[in-house]
Amino acid sequence: MERPVGVTILTFVAVLLAFLNGIAMLRFLGFLPFLGPVNIRIFNLWYALLYGLLAYIWAWVAQMLWQVDPQAWLFLAVISVFNLCLAFVVLITGGSWYDVNLSVIVNALVLIYIMLPGVRETFGRD
Template sequence: MERPIGVTILAFVAIVLAFLNAIVMLRFLGFLPFLGVIEGRIFSLWYALLYGLLAYIWAWLAQMLWQVDKEAWMFLAVITIFNLCIDFVLLVTGGTWYDVNLSVIVNALVLIYIMLPGVRGAFRTD
């Protein structure tokens, strides 16, 4: 199957989001205390597991997008919304906008982009 350029861009964005979630996972494990506005080490095993799982899912989704699987479109929509919900929970429970700003912006742009008719047509979900 031929892969449109938009789907290729989505695959690369999924790789970037996997990388961002891996960085957040390392921050919650206390390995990267110098990133962010909070000084010192923060340890939260629950958030580390959650963001580690999200990093794995984004990497898996990038592979699905690269192959233009029909199920990848729906899975991308669900994971993007789930990631936005996790970022919102992090904001409500004491995180700062600096911690999740890039993730929220990229996820919102991906969600808007995948709802366009041309992208849906590439996955034959019309």
């Protein structure tokens, strides 16, 4: 199957999100400080595991998108929503908007883009 330009862009966005989740994982392991009013280092193994899993999943989604796998569309929608929910949990448990803003914006744009009719047709979703 031929890969349209939009799907190629989605693949690179998935790679970007894998990188962002990897950075978040390192922050929750205490290797990188959270930026904001006070530079602090937080260790939270649960959040680190979740973000590490999300980084792996985003890399897997990027591979599926690169191959234009029909299941990639549904999996991309589910993981985008899950990532938005995780960012919301970080916000309500004491995180700042600065820590999750790029992830929220990119995930929301991905979710909006994959719901467009042309993208749905590319993956065989009507």
